[in-house]
Amino acid sequence: MVSATLLHHPQCSKSRQALALLEAEPQLALHLRLYQQQPLSAEELSTLLAQLIDPPSALVRTGDAAFQALGRSAEDLSHQEIISLLSEHPQLMQRPVLIIENQAKIGRPPEDLLSLLPTATQG
Template sequence: MTTIYHNPRCSKSRQTLALLEENGIQADIRLYQKDILSKVELELLIAQLKIQPIELMRTKETAYKELGLNKDSSDEERIQAMLNNPSLIERPIVVHNNQAKLGRPPENVLELFG
């Protein structure tokens, strides 16, 4: 099973979804800004990506600054901020066979299927 955490307003997310389709890969589409992630789901994604929470954050978003987040914020603060403000989550994320990749650039996700 393959899942894409998708934001249709994001060009990279649309490109990644198109790339999956071009390669015959059917993915469940999770509109994560409407179908909000649980804390367990977000922590699992971070583990599957093998990154730190800060690496999953869109630090240039207005909400990041408005929430007072910075390089000294704790992982718990970052995770809570992403749960409360899904726009802070970098996208797209593709999960396949319990592994995940960020689609930045979109071609990154093809490594999951190689």
Template sequence: MRRLKKPLDHAITSTMYTQNTSPTSYDTMKIYHNPRCSKSRQTLQLIRDAGIEPDVVEYLKTPPTTDELDAILKKLGIEPSALFRTGEAIYKELGLKGRELSREEAIALLVEHPQLIERPIVVKGRQAILGRPPENVQALLPQ
């Protein structure tokens, strides 16, 4: 009986993923970005300097949905109240200081008024970080 040789494509696929084998190394990186924000620009540059071209979401133009923001918050491990930019004029106009909001109410406000969302947020697989300071993104970059 004659043994069949392994197909050539097996050899190729077995060597394709040898660089970084951490659990999230092949997940797409996404940055919720405001190009007018210096911290957001610095974070994006650190990602690009690491040789990664992330999906860039200009969240003021394309805000996350309620479900997307809820998932991001879970990955960040924070409550929605921690994501509010309390210095924004809209925060004061809406009378949010000292107001008790449910998780759902806070997420709805952040989605409706994306300028209230702290930035940048970088997501990779099951992990997310807030890029303040920008060096926080190092935790998601290949070592």
């Protein structure tokens, strides 16, 4: 059994699709974290950025009006600025995010998350 954590937002259709996809994996022990209700600490965000296969800037929801109001580009943000931004505004974190062992992947599209699964669990 492979243990995994899904950073999930139930109101997000992509997050719901990812959850359904991952729940169908019989060898996956999936733990949900509703990150908007239980925001990640600065330390957890730092770890997540280190684990992220995607570029760190991909973790920021740049299309969100709250981010656009900042007048910044996600690509110009340092790791510390991303951590500070997402600590203060967890709703600006891209979702869903799957964490398995020391790797994390953003599920855009949700099927991208299957690349983190060990080959024995992929159908």
